[in-house]
Amino acid sequence: MRSDEFTEKWQSLTAKPRSVLMLLLEGKSDEEIATTIDAKLPTIRKHIQMLCDRFEIPREIDSIKRNRREDLIALFAEHKPELVSQSIVPSWDKLSPVSKQLPSSQNSQITQDWGNAPDVSVFYGRQTELATLKKWIIDNCCRLVAISGIGGIGKTAVAAKLAQEIQNEFEYLIWRSLRKPRSLKELITSLIQFLSGQPKVDLPNDEDEIISQLLEYLKKSRCLIILDSLEFILKTKEFAGFYHEEYQNYSKLFQRIGTERHESCLLITSRDKPREIALLSGETGLVRDLTLEGLQLEAAKEILQEKGLSGEKYWNQLIKYYQGNPLALKMIATRIKDLLQGNVEAFFKQGLSLLTLDFEIFLEEQFARLWPLELAIIYQLAIEDEPIAISWLLEHTWLSESPDELQNAIESLLRRSLIETTSNGLTTQRVVMEYVNKRLIAEIIDEINQIEQNKTIQGIKILKTYKLQKHHRSQQPEETATSTIISALKKRLGKNAINENDFREQLQQILSILATDSGSEVEHIIENINYLTAQILLTNN
Numbered sequence: 001m002r003s004d005e006f007t008e009k010w011q012s013l014t015a016k017p018r019s020v021l022m023l024l025l026e027g028k029s030d031e032e033i034a035t036t037i038d039a040k041l042p043t044i045r046k047h048i049q050m051l052c053d054r055f056e057i058p059r060e061i062d063s064i065k066r067n068r069r070e071d072l073i074a075l076f077a078e079h080k081p082e083l084v085s086q087s088i089v090p091s092w093d094k095l096s097p098v099s100k101q102l103p104s105s106q107n108s109q110i111t112q113d114w115g116n117a118p119d120v121s122v123f124y125g126r127q128t129e130l131a132t133l134k135k136w137i138i139d140n141c142c143r144l145v146a147i148s149g150i151g152g153i154g155k156t157a158v159a160a161k162l163a164q165e166i167q168n169e170f171e172y173l174i175w176r177s178l179r180k181p182r183s184l185k186e187l188i189t190s191l192i193q194f195l196s197g198q199p200k201v202d203l204p205n206d207e208d209e210i211i212s213q214l215l216e217y218l219k220k221s222r223c224l225i226i227l228d229s230l231e232f233i234l235k236t237k238e239f240a241g242f243y244h245e246e247y248q249n250y251s252k253l254f255q256r257i258g259t260e261r262h263e264s265c266l267l268i269t270s271r272d273k274p275r276e277i278a279l280l281s282g283e284t285g286l287v288r289d290l291t292l293e294g295l296q297l298e299a300a301k302e303i304l305q306e307k308g309l310s311g312e313k314y315w316n317q318l319i320k321y322y323q324g325n326p327l328a329l330k331m332i333a334t335r336i337k338d339l340l341q342g343n344v345e346a347f348f349k350q351g352l353s354l355l356t357l358d359f360e361i362f363l364e365e366q367f368a369r370l371w372p373l374e375l376a377i378i379y380q381l382a383i384e385d386e387p388i389a390i391s392w393l394l395e396h397t398w399l400s401e402s403p404d405e406l407q408n409a410i411e412s413l414l415r416r417s418l419i420e421t422t423s424n425g426l427t428t429q430r431v432v433m434e435y436v437n438k439r440l441i442a443e444i445i446d447e448i449n450q451i452e453q454n455k456t457i458q459g460i461k462i463l464k465t466y467k468l469q470k471h472h473r474s475q476q477p478e479e480t481a482t483s484t485i486i487s488a489l490k491k492r493l494g495k496n497a498i499n500e501n502d503f504r505e506q507l508q509q510i511l512s513i514l515a516t517d518s519g520s521e522v523e524h525i526i527e528n529i530n531y532l533t534a535q536i537l538l539t540n541n
Contacts, residue, residue, distance in 0.1 A: 006079045009055055016139050017054075017169065020047040024069070025076055027085040043141060046222045046263050048072075054168045112167065113194050115175040117226070120161045122306075124326060125299025126154070129290060133162050136288045137224075137265050138169055144258035144266050144280070148273040149292035150417040150429075151366050152327030152359075155269040156228050158292060163226055163267070170264075172223040181233045184249045188214050191225065207249045211256050218257070218264035230270035236369040239412040241275035251276055258287040271366065273415040291417060294324020304344075307333035311345030318344055321354055323429050331356045355434045363435045366418070373409040376465065378418065378428065382436040383485055384470055387425035441489050444468075444532075451510050457517070457525060464521045469531045486535045507533045 013021070016037070023033040034044045052068040055075055060066055077084045136142040147155045160175075167173050174194055176187065185203060188210050192201050195217045203210050217223065233247040234240070243250060254276040257266050268274065273289060280287040294300070300319040303326060309315070322328040333342075335356050340346045367375065381388060390410060394403050410426065413419045419428045428436075443462045451457060457464065468485060507529050514522050514529075 003079060006055070006075070010080070013054075014134065014138060014166075014169075017047050017051055020044060021051055022083065024048060024051075025073065025083045025085060042263060050169055050171065050222065053171065111171065111194075112173040113175065114173070116177050117160045117163070117175040117228075118156055120157055120164060123157065123161050124302050125295050126158055126161070129158060129292065130162055130165065133158075133290060134166060137162075137267070138166060140285060140288075141263060142265060142286050142288050143260075143262060144254060144268070144277070144287045146268045146270060146273065146277040146281075146289045147292055148270050148277075148289060148415070148417065150325070151271050151362060152325050153292045153294065153417070154326050155271075155292055157326075159226055159228060159267055159269050163224060166224070169222070170224040171221045173226075174223070175226045175228065177228045178232045179229045181244075181247060183246065184253060185210055187227075188253075192217060195221070195223065207252060211253050214253075215256065215260060215262060218262040221264070223264040224267065225264070226267045226269075228269045230268050230274060231272045231369075234270070234272050234274075234369075237371060239371050239374070239408055240272040240415040241278070241412075255280070271416060272369070278415065294322070295319075295326055295329075296324065300324045300326070300329060303329045304333055307337060307342065309333055309336060309342040309344050311343050311347070314344040314348050317348065318354075321430050323431075325429075325431070327362070328356075328359050328431060331358045353434075355431060355438065359431065360435055360438075363432065366416070367435075367439075369416075370418075371409060371412065373405060374413050374416075374418075377406075377409055377413060377426075378432075378436055379440055379462075379466060381419065381426065381428055382433055382440055383466060383468060385433070385485075387422055387427040389425040392425070437485060440485065444489070448506065448510060451513060451525075452506060455513050457514070457521060460525065463525045463528050465524075466528075467524075468528045486532075489532070489536075504533055504536055 019037050020033055023036055028036070030041060030044050030048070033039075034041045037044075048069055052072050055072060057068045057071045057075070058066060059068065073084060133145065133147075136145055147159055149155050163173060163175065172195060174191060176190065182190075184207060185205070189201055189203055191214060192203070193199065203213065233244055233250060235242045235244055251274075254266070254268075254274060258276065258280045268277070273291075277287065277289045281289045295303075297316065297319060301315055304315055304318070307330070318332065319329065322332065332354060335352075336342055336344055336347045339352065340350075370378075377393065380393070390407075393410070394406055410419070414421070418432065419426050440462065447460050447463050451460065451463075470485075511526060511529055514526055
């Protein structure tokens with residue numbers, strides 16, 4: 001091994017394997033090393049094994065098996081003799097330095113299958129998150145780790161960058177995507193084929209036996225397995241974390257990997273946090289979850305800079321609006337580049353929409369996963385246009401759900417990272433709010449047209465479910481306590497070239513239609529129509 005190759009590998013060692021190596025070179029036994037750094041004996045042996053792999057120490061030369069740790073010591077005796085204790089000189093000075101027996105192009109012994117992992121040669125920020133994940137996986141030997149967060153936040157990229165940086169800590173690395181879902185048996189068959197080196201593996205049908213066979217490999221060798229996009233095996237129109245019927249046995253896989261003894265790690269990415277992660281996280285310290293948030297300001301600016309945007313004094317405003325979501329920033333940067341040669345200042349001054357079509361489609365996919373009660377809560381957040389206390393939601397009966405169901409829906413939205421808690425209550429991102437406003441107004445206008453045409457409230461949902469009037473919890477004067485719903489409605493009317501007076505007349509016609517009907521639902525719709533009429537009049541005065 002060339003001196004520069006050795007130096008690069010030595011300098012790139014992380015804290016824990018470096019400590020193990022230093023103690024080994026001092027002549028300490030495995031038991032003494034374990035005691036010194038407060039680790040388990042199998043963990044120490046795995047570290048030494050991985051150090052041998054990292055420094056390209058072969059298991060055999062000319063079909064003769066080697067004592068790899070002695071060869072590792074010999075390598076350091078040649079390149080860094082000051083680190084090697086004289087007490088172990090007899091063990092290595094009779095050996096030919098292993099570096100002289102190997103060609104410099106010798107490949108690492110790490111066996112990897114990166115599947116369709118993304119290229120992360122261009123990567124922004126996330127040093128704090130990466131350091132946390134490394135600590136969990138390398139120092140704490142976590143068995144099961146999940147990276148969750150709203151779509152576009154960068155979960156897959158972080159997982160790929162992390163795997164790239166810690167790959168030398170493992171004997172095997174396997175990346176699998178669940179964007180095209182596969183049964184548990186298909187997944188485990190694929191993993192065991194790779195781990196065993198066998199092109200064909202016959203597994204029993206019993207799921208416990210299949211999982212047990214995989215765990216045997218995870219116990220024998222230190223493996224890093226990444227399962228990307230877990231949400232594709234989770235149900236839609238259901239609370240977060242519930243599996244499709246054909247994939248429910250994944251739950252057992254995660255439970256067993258998280259609770260049984262082994263030195264490997266399963267890393268998961270998902271928009272919806274799996275229920276097992278939430279339940280197991282923190283119990284033993286060996287199952288952890290990282291909810292990924294937006295990029296820090298400087299890292300987010302790198303995206304805008306790379307896209308060639310100008311008007312830097314408005315960059316902070318743009319980043320704040322999207323809360324550092326890297327995918328959303330890339331999409332809006334492309335729009336600004338196409339429309340205004342990348343001038344962010346001109347973009348804001350012209351009042352152009354910050355909600356791009358691409359990101360709107362992206363959000364539509366996520367909203368299609370929501371349980372109706374989850375959607376109702378987000379609609380109410382849009383109507384109020386300010387943080388809502390959980391207690392306030394529980395007190396209002398128009399959602400027609402029990403307090404327990406409401407709490408479950410709130411918890412589910414938190415797991416999906418579509419809402420967040422602040423000191424003032426529940427809220428959501430501005431870009432999500434703009435999308436919801438647009439969606440809500442479209443449904444309101446459709447329902448108004450439907451009532452006018454059909455002369456009935458049959459099939460009406462929004463107008464009879466929600467109270468469109470903003471509640472004045474922030475003590476605003478009534479004339480200013482208007483939610484963004486009215487602004488969104490006026491914008492929609494303008495786009496459709498509908499005169500506001502004509503729209504107000506249409507509302508009056510609907511009131512005439514409903515005057516002959518009765519019941520709480522009708523009263524609710526009339527209250528909303530009166531509110532819309534009054535607000536349009538108010539904003540015109």
